[in-house]
Structures are given as C-alpha cells and as structure tokens.
Amino acid sequence: MGRSSVYCDLAVEANSLAIERRGTSIPGVEEDVEYIDDIFVSRIKVTTEEAAHEIGKEMGQYISVHSHDLRGNNREEQNKLSGIIGEELKQLLGWPDEPDDDEPTTFVVGLGNWRATPDALGPRVVGHLLMTRHLYREAPPELRRGVRPVCGLAPGVLGLTGIETGEIVKGIIDKIKPDQLVVIDALSAHSMDRLGATVQVSDTGIAPGSGVGGRSLSINSGTMGIPVLAIGIPTVVHGWILADETLEGFRRESRRLKGIGPLPDQVKDRIIEDVLSPFGENSILTPKGIDELIEEVSRTLGGAINIALHPDITADNLSLYLK
Amino acid sequence: MGRSSVYCDLAVEANSLAIERRGTSIPGVEEDVEYIDDIFVSRIKVTTEEAAHEIGKEMGQYISVHSHDLRGNNREEQNKLSGIIGEELKQLLGWPDEPDDDEPTTFVVGLGNWRATPDALGPRVVGHLLMTRHLYREAPPELRRGVRPVCGLAPGVLGLTGIETGEIVKGIIDKIKPDQLVVIDALSAHSMDRLGATVQVSDTGIAPGSGVGGRSLSINSGTMGIPVLAIGIPTVVHGWILADETLEGFRRESRRLKGIGPLPDQVKDRIIEDVLSPFGENSILTPKGIDELIEEVSRTLGGAINIALHPDITADNLSLYLK
Amino acid sequence: MGRSSVYCDLAVEANSLAIERRGTSIPGVEEDVEYIDDIFVSRIKVTTEEAAHEIGKEMGQYISVHSHDLRGNNREEQNKLSGIIGEELKQLLGWPDEPDDDEPTTFVVGLGNWRATPDALGPRVVGHLLMTRHLYREAPPELRRGVRPVCGLAPGVLGLTGIETGEIVKGIIDKIKPDQLVVIDALSAHSMDRLGATVQVSDTGIAPGSGVGGRSLSINSGTMGIPVLAIGIPTVVHGWILADETLEGFRRESRRLKGIGPLPDQVKDRIIEDVLSPFGENSILTPKGIDELIEEVSRTLGGAINIALHPDITADNLSLYLK
C-alpha cells in the first residue's frame, strides 16, 4: 500500500490535498468557509463525478466544524458547539422547526467497538441520546410536541457479531421503517491537530474503508433506501500518514539544506512498510489522553444530535437532557 | 395483580404448581426425570392446548438441568455441566454429529440489560461464544470441519434502544437468513434455590411477560419464521413470590397452631401490594453475590452452547476456546 | 437470625422502629423535621449511649433528605436536590463559605462493588467528583479560589482485593494525611419506598454490618484518626424485611378478620428462613430498573458533594461541572 490507499475520511482534508496536488482549486468542488466566533465551519459540495474521483469523496455535501473546544472540558463552550453543530445538522435534515402530527422517525446507529477506546465514539454517542420512539406512539399529541421519535443502537463490530454491520442496519430498517438514518463513527485524520477537534457531517453516508476500523460496509441512501446522514469525529491518525509526513518534512528541510529531489514513491513505501511492520496499515496513532477525549467529544456530539432531532432541546437547556 | 399473574418461566415449576393445585398429574404433560451423577435433568413435553393452558406454558419441549455446581466456582464441575447441557441442546437441535458441507447457520441473541447485573445473563453469554459466520464462507472446506457458522448480538432493552427487541431480531433474520435462532435470557424463579442452579432449554421460544425484564415480545418459530431455541437461567425471584410464600408458610404453621383456614386471595393481594409498594410487581429478589453468580453461570452456559454448535468443542477441550 | 439482626442503615427508620416498640419517643434522641417545598428533611441527634443502644445507631448526627425526585429523571429537580443536600453537607463539615489560603484536603472513598449494580453507588458517585488535589498545589493562589483540594478512589470489595477496605483507606490516610474523609455507600432500607429516595448523611462513619454488602469494617473518626462523614442512599431492602413486613401485614389483617394474636418470633423466623433459603440473609430486593435508579441518584449525590466541597459550584451551575 501507499499513502494514497490510506482512506481520507475528512472532505476538508481531501480537498486540500487535491488542491495541493493540482495547484488550483478543483472544478466541481465548492467550498464555503465561515468563522462563528473562533469556530471554523467549512461547507463543501462535490457536484460532479470527476470531482468526486479527484478528491476521493462521494458526490454530496460535507460540513465540518472545527474547534479545539470540542475536546476541551469547558462545558459552556461545548454546549455552544453542540448548538452550532445541531444547527448544521438541522440544515442537512431539512426539517421544519415546528414538529407536526406525523413526525418522521430517526434511527441512529453508533458504529465501532466499545472495547477499543479510540473506536468507541459511536457507541458512546448513542448512549447520550434521548430515545423516544417507544414512548412516542402512546403519548397524547400535546405531550409529543417538543420531541420527535428517535431510536438507535450500537451493534458492535464484525469480529464480535459475525455479521456485517450493514446487514444488521438494513435488516432493522426494513423492519421498523424509519424515515432517516443517522450513522456515527470514529474517523481517522491526516493531521494530529484535528483529533477530537473537527466534526464532519455529510449526506453521503459511510464508504467502504472509512472510519477507525476501516469499515467494510457501504451505508448510504442507495444501500439503505432512506436518507442517510453520517457524522464523525477523527480520533486517530494512521501510522502511515505520520511516517509519510515525516518524510515530507525531511524532504522540505533537505531541499533547503542539500538540494536533493523528491523521494521515489516505491522507496518511501518500502521505508514506511519496514518501520510499521508487523501491523502495517493497522497501526494507529492517538493522544495518550484518548479516554478523556472520547468522553468529552461524545457528550458534545450527543448534545448536538439531541438538539437537531428534538425541537424542545437547545444549547441553553441541553444539560437538563444529557446523561 | 396477584401471584397468578407473576409469570412462571420454568416449566418444571409451573408443572409442580399445577399438580399441587389439581392434586394429580396434568393430562397432556409428560415429564421424564433422570439423575446424571447428582445432576437432576427433567424433560417435559406439553402436548395439548388444554395442558398448555393449565400449566401456563406453551406446547412444546422443556428440558431443565439442575445442579448447584452451576453457580459454584469449580471449573471442572462446570465444564462437565457444559457438556451435559450441550448434549441436551444438541438433542433439541436435532443435528448430525458430523458437519456436512452446507452447514446450517445459527443466530444467537442475548436478551437483557448489560447495565443491570441480574438481567445481564444474555449479553454475557453472547460474549463467551465463538463467532464464526464471517470467517466461515472464506475458509476452505478442510478448515470448516469442526466449526459451524455462528453469529449473534446483544441488542439491549427497549428503554436503551426505543425499538422492541423482537423487531430488531426479526429484521436481522429476514436480512441474513439464518437457519435457526437461539435466544438467551435471564429468568425468574419461584424459589431462591433455583437461582443460578437451573438451566432451562426449550423449543417454544420467548413468551410475553417472561424473563427478568418481563419482555413484551414474543420470539418463537411462528413470529420469527425459523426454529427458535430459548435458553435461560433464573437469576431473580419476584418480590411477590417471596411475600406469597411467606404467607403460605404462615398459613401452614398457623393451621397447625390455631386451626385457621386459608387466606382469601383479595386479602393476600392487598397485604402484598402494600408491602411491595411503590415498585410493586417490579420488585425483584437476588442474592448479594449476584455479580459472581452471573459471571460463573454465563461461562458455563456459553461453554454449553459452544459445545452444542461446534463439533470440535467438547467438555474436555472447552477451556481452550472460552474467553 | 431474625429481623432484629438485619442492620438498619437509616437512623430515621431506626428511630421510628424504636418509638413503635417503646410507644413513646426515645430519651437521648432529638429529631427535627422540616419540609423544604415537598422535600422532607430529618435531623436526628443521638446524644447518649443508652439511646444509641436502644435505636441501634452510634451517637452522633444523622441528616436525611427524602424526595422521590432523587430517583426521577427531572434534571432541574435533581439539581435543586443537589443544592439542598450540599447545604446539609456543608453544615456537618462546618466549613467557612470562603476558602482561605490553607485549604483542608478531602479524601472521598466510594465503597461497594462496581460489578453488582445495586452495590455500585459509591464507585459511581466517585466518578462524578471533581478531583483537584494534584492540580491544587501547582496552581497559583488566584486560580485556587473557588475549588478546594479533593482526591478519592473506589477500592473495590474484599472478594476482589483480598484486603479489608478499612485497611486500604487507613493506609492511604496515614500516607497522604487528608483533613477529612467522606465515605459513600449503598445502603439497605426497611421500606421499598425509600429506595433511591432518601439520602442519609452522618458524622458517625460506617459501622460493621452496614451497607448493601454488609461491610465488615468500621470506618469512623476513631479508627481513621480524622473526621469522617458517611453518605448513603438505600438501593435494596433485605429479603428478611419483606417477609417480615408481609407477616406483620397479615397479622394486622387477621386480627381484624379472626382475632388471632401475634406470631411467636421463633415461628416467624422459621417460616422466613425456609422461604429465603438457600441464600438467607444474603437475599436482597431491588426494583427492576435498578440501573437507571443508580445512574440518576449517583449523579445527584455527586453534584451535592461537589457543591459542598467547592465554593464555586452551586445548584445553578452544577451542570457545567458534572461529567
């Protein structure tokens, strides 16, 4: 393998890499950026198949919200972030602000392995959600106002179940017929700076090879038959990226120092494979405090999803609903 | 409610209660008993609808294996028990001893709430199983010999997911099309002596109201469309039973002492409701060491299921496979 | 054993039982009661050895706060309760409202077994506390204002460690020399109504036989050498109590119905022992939703302790600090 085969989960990174390679912006990729206070929001649309191929991301919308407060422990800043991310989710969901009598049902799936801390984001976020579907139908209309029907689970990974997660999810969708699916997964980034600091929301679903676990599944509106919103936060950097970045750093330094040229790819790959053996492409890099990082970002992301799905929950009253 | 509305999970207890009420054995109920060393095995067949109604258990077969070693911590005795229970499971499954090239796939579901120790049996047992379905198809035939394709999960309870467990299970069955379903659940008993000491296996599935949680679901071959084997171990006694047993004990004593007659049911119910308020029928009685009891019986039951499903695993080599 | 040998953790219950036995209030026991909205607060002082012997509780102060909101899931009501319990804790601690430069250090110990849901209160509460001791010494004085040095752990139970918890706690106290000890434990009640609904705070420490686990240890200012505050919430009722209450209920009914007299103690004991066998005094009764009950009350009690120990934390801003 080589760097190009390390899946790039974040569209904002994939776009930057493509721009760097090409030297100009990519036709068919639109990126709007905005600062809300010191929170950086990027909204990318990939509008053509050519653009999708060039940046290595499916056609569709990708919104990323970047702030180091996400992994901090300032609850006020986190609640504010939950509100901002929640608003972006609402935009993608395209819902009316006021619920009506026939509310759409949302099914939320937390991907990943709760026994491996860096991969536990999905299960942890699901644990922070207000599940209401089973209460909703029995409640009189006046009590339903303010919440929408939500259900969800964290099915675990292939090695624990023997079943592809995509099969589990599709089976449940066919049975309970929700109106939309929200999938949460721990992602990998190409930069340490993004760990626990960037949330990506997209309407393209989950692609094979994505996520910390390198999911083998494809979960999108095509395979699932209903709209799919994918939400993720990077919690690891692949070892390959670190080694590659190191060599690139060296090359830049060396050029200044010695005037040597770029390193042939097959030489780079051989060096890196040697260093990463025996786990190779399965080596992941995390910060030491990964448990606290996961705890903090799960809470903030859980809050954002609660805000997006239930009209009664806002950034101001969020702490009355979070577990 | 009254005692009659406390669901009786164990057929062996339900049959005894009915015999006590009627004064004779129940037509349409056949019970064979056997001692294997000091392990007590009861095999009950409920063969008519009238009998099913009278003892309050569905038509079908119920096998129970009773031994205090089940909850002990003697690994050799437990492995032996795993072997005996595994053989009973094999009988009910009706499988050939030697696997053939087109092996049936088993789907195992652990019911219950892993966050409430007395209800965590199902999830814990699933954690002890060898999941092979995802490896099976890729393996060459010579490597498949000795194991059969098994998959499974513990979906959690309604309050955590917002989805009836029966819907989750049926959805996955329709999608992955296993040949049979095995459902594991923590049960309630009518006697403290049975806690962690009796395993019940039946081909009737799970009835509404059964289990520690009083499942609201019906999981059987009719609702699931494939054969269903239900396996359970009692981990609690309902508070109602304890109070009722106390009053019965008193009545027997009093009769001897004072000659007073039986207590009218409505008086008994009022007394017990008062004592159990405010949790009422939701009061459960467990031993203090419930965590160790669950740990030990989960291991033994997981061993039994591994032995039943995989020809290569036996009571003798079980410890090479258990986690 | 008999009912009198079932330890009574709550002074408010012990006092009621003693009053019932004697027919009048107990000399040497002072009880003040107060309603704060619909929250019931009882403050008991046991002032003589005779009184201590009669009600079966050590000399000292016992404050209990009773409200069903404690086990509910209304976060606003729970935060209010955290504030009220926190104020009672402050009174017993006798601390100034404003911290000074040489703040006393508090050591908090969560007793109990985190693997048995009804006994997990102590470990769960410790998980909600703001630990600051290690940061405190390095912080400049202006940053120290608003928090006090707090440290703590949940050492687990004798069966898991092979060491009496009292030995672990005393060893750490002798080494780190905190100014006071706070001990948290799951308690047993004599009435289902109190489960998850009453908090008891006392300056008498932990007596042998107390708690869900029937601790074998004595943790008080005498054995530990520093002031000890014990805090607990009942999460179980002993099976013995349930059976006894049932018989008492029957006796009251029967008297009305038949005019029969009280049951001799040895008869009662024989009946109950028979019903509870084989786990006998180790049978405990909990509500089915014990996991949610523990989760909710742990959060509220953790909040109360944070409020009591850190001047900056109040009922209003509590949700910015809780995990």
Added chain:
Amino acid sequence: MGRSSVYCDLAVEANSLAIERRGTSIPGVEEDVEYIDDIFVSRIKVTTEEAAHEIGKEMGQYISVHSHDLRGNNREEQNKLSGIIGEELKQLLGWPDEPDDDEPTTFVVGLGNWRATPDALGPRVVGHLLMTRHLYREAPPELRRGVRPVCGLAPGVLGLTGIETGEIVKGIIDKIKPDQLVVIDALSAHSMDRLGATVQVSDTGIAPGSGVGGRSLSINSGTMGIPVLAIGIPTVVHGWILADETLEGFRRESRRLKGIGPLPDQVKDRIIEDVLSPFGENSILTPKGIDELIEEVSRTLGGAINIALHPDITADNLSLYLK
C-alpha cells in the same frame, strides 16, 4: 525533546541501542539469551552504575520473554507461555517450591487507566488473579497448602484519583505489611514488532517516565521498603519513535541512493515536533486490534503470575483457575 528523551522501557532494547551507539557490548551489562522452542528469552544484568547510566536502565536484573504467541489466540501456546514466564518469575522471587507454614504475602498492583484500552493491561491482569489473603488466615493449615496469600488492586491514574499512585501503594504497604510487591504496567516499545509479544520482568521496580502513561512515580524497593518485582508488556510505540525510525530508514536508503550524510539532531527534532503537534510527546501508536491484544496478553500474564505465586497452579491446570 528528542528521541533520547523517549523513555526506553525494555532493557533488551536499551542494551541494543547502546551497543549500536558504542559499536561494542557495554561493560557492566551481561546478557544471556536462550531459545525454549521458538520462544526467545533474554536475561540481562546491569551490574555497574556506569552501565546503568549508559543504557538508561537501573542496576538490576531484567528478563524478557518474546513470542508472537503471546498476542495470538492459541490457548495451548498461551498456557505454555504462562508456564515459562511463571518459572522466570519464580526464579526472581527466589521462593522454595514447597510452601511452608509461614507463607510470605504478595501485594499485586495493576497500574494504568482501565478506561484507555492501551493502558488497561495492569487492571486487566489484576482481574485474572486468584486473591487469597483474606481467606488464607482463616483456613486450616491443610487447606493452605497449594496456595499462598495474595492481595491486590488497580488504583487508577492520577487524573482519576488526585493521588499519586506511589502514595496509594506505599500507604497500603505500610498498613498491611506484605512481604513483596508485584507491579504490572503497560509499557512502550521502540518497535512495533514487540507490541503484545514481549514480557519484561525485573527486580528494579518502576522508574519515573516509564510505562504507557509515563508514570511520574518511582516504585522500587528503596521507596517501598520491600522487594519489588515489575512486570510489563509493551502495548504502544511512541509517535516520536515511529517518526525517528522513518527518518533513519530514509537516511539509510538515501545514503545508498545519493550518498548524503546523517541528519543533524536539531533538524530531525524540528521535523518530528512539527508532524506530531499538537499532542507531541503524548502521541502513541497502537495496532487497531488493541482490545483483543490486551485481552489475550492479560490472560496469559495473569496465568503466569498465578503459576508463580501458587504452587498448586501449573501450565497444565491453569484453565481451572483463570476467570
């Protein structure tokens, strides 16, 4: 920082690095190596202060056992490894094969954070040990034969407790006066190949900066007052090492290709710091399947310690004792 400030936990690696730097073996360091089947055993003695300074490890003995079966899932091979590691532990402990009437008590401490998978080795291993100290004193002499008194706990990390682990351990030692201390910790390696594949046992204790967490404590016979055996398995490689190895690989390649010389240290450090920012020295590299790796090696190491401490437990009957 630079590579030299990345603590080298394994003496076998530290010795190799020093030999590479010096070009000859290190005076004052003796290394014996042995193959037991395909298991590699290295026994290093650091006998002078100069040697200790040169290789960066305290004076004392370091035994490492290296086999990829350690992280595999072949239970038979793992039991065999438990036996071999157990024998090495016995050698270092210097115990007689037959217990006598006044058995020494062993206190086992599992360092690390159970909530961060790569750092959870210590707590997990403690969970596999047979704790006997509390039973031992009450047992008659004939029942004591075959087991020795063992106790232990996993106190958690500074951020969770607010107390230095060394203080907790010393406090408990002073109180319960065990005869020896065994400390278990997850280590970091300089090579991916060693993750989950090397066990190091030493009589030098824990040095500040060691372990996955970079413990700030010093736990050795000097600070604790009793003999200390430290046992660890590497579960991570520091990001710094990976980047450094990559540059070294490049240099070797480049030399062949271009003839350029070694890279100045300050240039290397600048490159690596840039790549690893913002987590810097707190970046750790693990395999993706870290949860299974930890589970497998914890079981094998727990088995080894049980074999070393209890005469009745052997590689052959180990599975009767492991949880």
